[in-house]
Structure formats: C-alpha cells, structure tokens
Amino acid sequence: MTTKISQAAAPERAMRADARRNQKRVLSAARRCMARDGLEAQMEEIARCAKVGVGTVYRHFPNKEDLVDALAADRFERLAELATEALEQEDPGEAFDDFVRASARIQREDRALSEVLTSRPGTMRRAADGVGMLRLVTNVLGRAQAAGAIRADALPEDIPMLMCALAGTFRNPFTDPERYVAIILDGLRAPGSTPLR
Amino acid sequence: MTTKISQAAAPERAMRADARRNQKRVLSAARRCMARDGLEAQMEEIARCAKVGVGTVYRHFPNKEDLVDALAADRFERLAELATEALEQEDPGEAFDDFVRASARIQREDRALSEVLTSRPGTMRRAADGVGMLRLVTNVLGRAQAAGAIRADALPEDIPMLMCALAGTFRNPFTDPERYVAIILDGLRAPGSTPLR
DNA sequence: CCATAATCGGAAGGTGGATTCCGGTTAGAA
DNA sequence: TTCTAACCGGAATCCACCTTCCGATTATGG
Numbered sequence: 001m002t003t004k005i006s007q008a009a010a011p012e013r014a015m016r017a018d019a020r021r022n023q024k025r026v027l028s029a030a031r032r033c034m035a036r037d038g039l040e041a042q043m044e045e046i047a048r049c050a051k052v053g054v055g056t057v058y059r060h061f062p063n064k065e066d067l068v069d070a071l072a073a074d075r076f077e078r079l080a081e082l083a084t085e086a087l088e089q090e091d092p093g094e095a096f097d098d099f100v101r102a103s104a105r106i107q108r109e110d111r112a113l114s115e116v117l118t119s120r121p122g123t124m125r126r127a128a129d130g131v132g133m134l135r136l137v138t139n140v141l142g143r144a145q146a147a148g149a150i151r152a153d154a155l156p157e158d159i160p161m162l163m164c165a166l167a168g169t170f171r172n173p174f175t176d177p178e179r180y181v182a183i184i185l186d187g188l189r190a191p192g193s194t195p196l197r
Numbered sequence: 198m199t200t201k202i203s204q205a206a207a208p209e210r211a212m213r214a215d216a217r218r219n220q221k222r223v224l225s226a227a228r229r230c231m232a233r234d235g236l237e238a239q240m241e242e243i244a245r246c247a248k249v250g251v252g253t254v255y256r257h258f259p260n261k262e263d264l265v266d267a268l269a270a271d272r273f274e275r276l277a278e279l280a281t282e283a284l285e286q287e288d289p290g291e292a293f294d295d296f297v298r299a300s301a302r303i304q305r306e307d308r309a310l311s312e313v314l315t316s317r318p319g320t321m322r323r324a325a326d327g328v329g330m331l332r333l334v335t336n337v338l339g340r341a342q343a344a345g346a347i348r349a350d351a352l353p354e355d356i357p358m359l360m361c362a363l364a365g366t367f368r369n370p371f372t373d374p375e376r377y378v379a380i381i382l383d384g385l386r387a388p389g390s391t392p393l394r
Numbered sequence: 395c396c397a398t399a400a401t402c403g404g405a406a407g408g409t410g411g412a413t414t415c416c417g418g419t420t421a422g423a424a
Numbered sequence: 425t426t427c428t429a430a431c432c433g434g435a436a437t438c439c440a441c442c443t444t445c446c447g448a449t450t451a452t453g454g
Contacts, residue, residue, distance in 0.1 A: 016421055016430060043412060044434095053433030058413065118315055118365045158376065161366050165377060168315045168365030169358050179355070180362060187384025213400060213451055240442060241404095250403030255443065 023060045025050040030067055031074070034112035039068060039120075041112070065123075068116070072127035075113050079103055083136035093149025097185060099140055100159070104166050104181045114167035128160065150188050153195060162188075220257045222247040227264055228271070231309035236265060236317075238309070262320075265313070269324035272310050276300055280333035290346025294382060296337055297356070301363050301378045311364035325357065347385050350392060359385075 015023075029050035033041040043064060047054045061067040082102050089095035107114045116123050128134065138156040145152055162184055169180045212220075226247035230238040240261060244251045258264040279299050286292035304311045313320050325331065334356045341347040359381055366377045 013430095018421065019431060022432085040411095042410090047434090054413085055415085055433055056431080059431075062413095064412065115316075119312075119368055121369050154380075157372060158380070161369065161372060161377060162380070164365040164369065165362040165381075166365070168361040168363070171316060172318050172358065172361065175354060175358060180358060183351075183355070183359070183384040184362075184381065185384070187380040187382070210400090215451065216401060219402085237441095239440090244404090251443085252403055252445085253401075256401075259443095261442070 019060075022050070022052055022056055025052060026057050026060055026067075027070060027074070031071055034068075034071060035110040038111040039115045068112070068120075069123055069126065071112060072116050072123050073130050075106065075110060076127040076131045076133060078106060080131040080133060080136055082106075083133070083140055086140045087136075087143070092143035092147040096140055096144035096150060100162075100185060101178075101181055103163060104177070107163065107167055108170045108177050111171075114170050117164045117167040124160075133160070154188055158188075216257075219247070219249055219253055222249060223254050223257055223264075224267060224271070227268055231265075231268060232307040235308040236312045265309070265317075266320055266323065268309060269313050269320050270327050272303065272307065273324040273328045273330060275303060277328040277330060277333055279303075280330070280337055283337045284333070284340070289340035289344040293337055293341035293347060297359075297382060298375075298378055300360060301374070304360065304364055305367045305374050308368075311367050314361045314364040321357075330357070351385055355385075 026046065029052075030041070030046045033046045033049050037045075043054055043057055046067075047057045050057070057067070061070060082099055086095040086099040089098065107117065116127075134156055137159045141150065141154065141156055141159060144150040145154065165184065166177075166180060169175075170177055223243065226249075227238070227243045230243045230246055234242075240251055240254055243264075244254045247254070254264070258267065279296055283292040283296040286295065304314065313324075331353060335353040338347065338351065338353055338356060342349055342351065362381065363374075363377060366372075367374055
C-alpha cells in the first residue's frame, strides 16, 4: 500500500473542466430544487434540473446526505456573512435585529434550510461549526446586550434555537411570517418580566 | 363530541368485542410508537406493539394517514381540555400562561404531534377544527388581553402558530425547552415595543 | 352446540425513490 | 492527431415501506 493521498487537501490532479462545470450545475440545481421542494426533492429531479444524468450527481456527491450537507454549508456561509456585516454596523441593537430578520428571510425562502433546522440537528450543527457560527453570534448578541438592547440573560445558543423556532412557522402559508419574528424579538428585548433560568 | 373512528355509514351491527378491543390496542400502540419515533414510525412496528397483525391495523384504519389523523384528533382533544380548564381558572393572565406551557409540554412529549404541527398543516387544521380549537383559544386569549396581561395586538391565530414555532425547538436535545416558551410568552406580554401589523 | 359472518395474522405484492453499473464519450497531455 | 484516464448518462438494481389478500380463527345469535 503506497503511502500517499493525505486526501482532503491535495487533489492528485486538477478536475477536468467539464467535471468542474457539472459539479457547479448540480449544486445550483440542488439548491433550486430543494429550496422549492424541501429535503424530499428527488435525485432524478435534481439531475434533470442540472441537465445531467443521475450518475453524474452521484459522482460528485456520494449520496443524498452529502449533497444536503454541501447545501447546508453553503447556506450557513451566507448566514455567517450576514453576521459579519452586522458586526460592522454602528448601532448594536439595530444590527442584532437586522441580523435576525435577514436570517429569517433566508430561511423562509429555502424550504430545505428550514427543514434542516427543525429536523436535522446533526447536519445543522456541522454546518454551523463549519463557519464558526457560534462565535459570530456570540459577538453580535454580546454587543446588543452591552448596549442594553437585548436582555442580559439571553445566551448565544438561544439565537440558533429561536431560528429553529421560526422555521416551524414558515411552513404555514396563512400568516405574515414577519409577525413571529417580531414577537420573538420582543421576547428577547428584555422587560426581564420572567428571568430565564 | 366523541371522535368516531373511521366509519361513514351506519354500522348494521355493533362491533364484535374482540374488534373493539383490538382497535383500542392499535390506537394506543400507535400513540406510543409515534410519540417515540415520530410520523415515520412503521405500520409493522405499531402492529407488533399492539400485539396484532398488520392486517388488523388496516381493518381499523384504511391507511397510515387515517391513523395519524385519529391520533391528531386525540391529542387535540387533550389540548381542548386544557383550554377549557384555563377558562375556568380565576386569573386570566395566569390561565393563559399555564395553557401555553401545558400545551408545549404535551407537544414536547409527543414527537408525532410536533411533526404534525410543523409539517402537516392539513392534518393540523382538521384536528384543530374538529375540537373548535380556534374558538377556545380566542376566549383564553381574549380574557388575558382584557386583563391587560397580554398585548392587545396579538391575534388568536398567533397562538397555534407560536405552538408550531415551539415544535421547532423540541427536536434539539441540547437545551432547556422551557426557556423558549418563556421567551415567547415575554414576547406576547406586551411592552408593545414593536406594534404588530 | 352450530352455523356463519366478522375478525385475525402475516406472507406476498406493489411502489417510490435512492444508488449502482457499465458501455459510450471527451478533455487534454504528448 | 492520438491515446487514455476521467467523465457522462440513464437503465437496471436494490431496498424500505405501505397495502392487499386470503386461509385460519373466533365471537355470537339462534
């Protein structure tokens, strides 16, 4: 057995151009299909959207779960960007609000993402860790708390958790989604009526 | 109103004793299995729990969805009871809180119920309508609002919706579930910081 | 106790959807 | 241009479940 292939880091040879192109098409098709149909979007359908055979999908992503992981990673990168932007904003309270609202919107527009949040703790955690989400959120929240805009007893982990909560509301078409974002933000605002334990 | 199981026309003759007994066993086994495994609990497993053959399950419930509907109806009856009790309690604000907390707990202990809430709007609506949930909630909420315990701009439909939201948090084992119930209740309390539109 | 219709059990059937396989195609180095 | 390792497509395979079927059992009215 030749010692080689430390894997992960060094590809022996660059991917062929068509392969690279197809991988992108697959990823983007998967994003579209799953945003629309949720996690149960079918592999065949994704292949069709990407104008590619199923075989090709499977060459780039050994199985459906890996594909979902890749998509989740992608979406969490976007969320991390939002958090970073929030840190650059002047008003900490406003920054926090905007961050939560924007995250909620992203989620609302992507059924797969909201499904990952409510029913795939593993995938979610992996994606979140991958972009250092907790650290970012800790900062965004910390600033807001220091400024007195958010109750002091809120914890960083509460934010992703409340994101999961919002995910639960985005499947009902009946009502204005912003409503629940607003209610939850008010709950975080801090009358301190009920000290959290 | 007692829930009739499936049935459409008038039964010529009363159910045989063993049939009635088995129907109960199936329902109760289904409740146990689905509370544990969620909606993906398998029919075979449910039959096994009920110590009955799959065929028997299907005689009483033509298909899985009907079985889920029956269970949902059952759980919503319990929720309706809670609402009714709340209406008999003296302090309207406390009654509201208790009602929300108790409902949340029921949900937390029943994975299938929380899955129905977050991903089966149809089933949920049917079950809710079946017990007149909206009317009950309207009363419980109305009293609390009249007493000034809950913000005036909250709507009856918000309550089930926030229940769905909580469902989204109960799948993560990480944190104390009561925390998010508390935050949402604070959000409903009413500093009126952000008037809902 | 009998007759018989209602029930029962659980093997067999059917289905939807993920995953594999492999002969044909192509990028790209020499 | 030629050669070949990579890559491609999509039919075929596999698998996990739900659902159906039917011979064996059993409750119950007479």
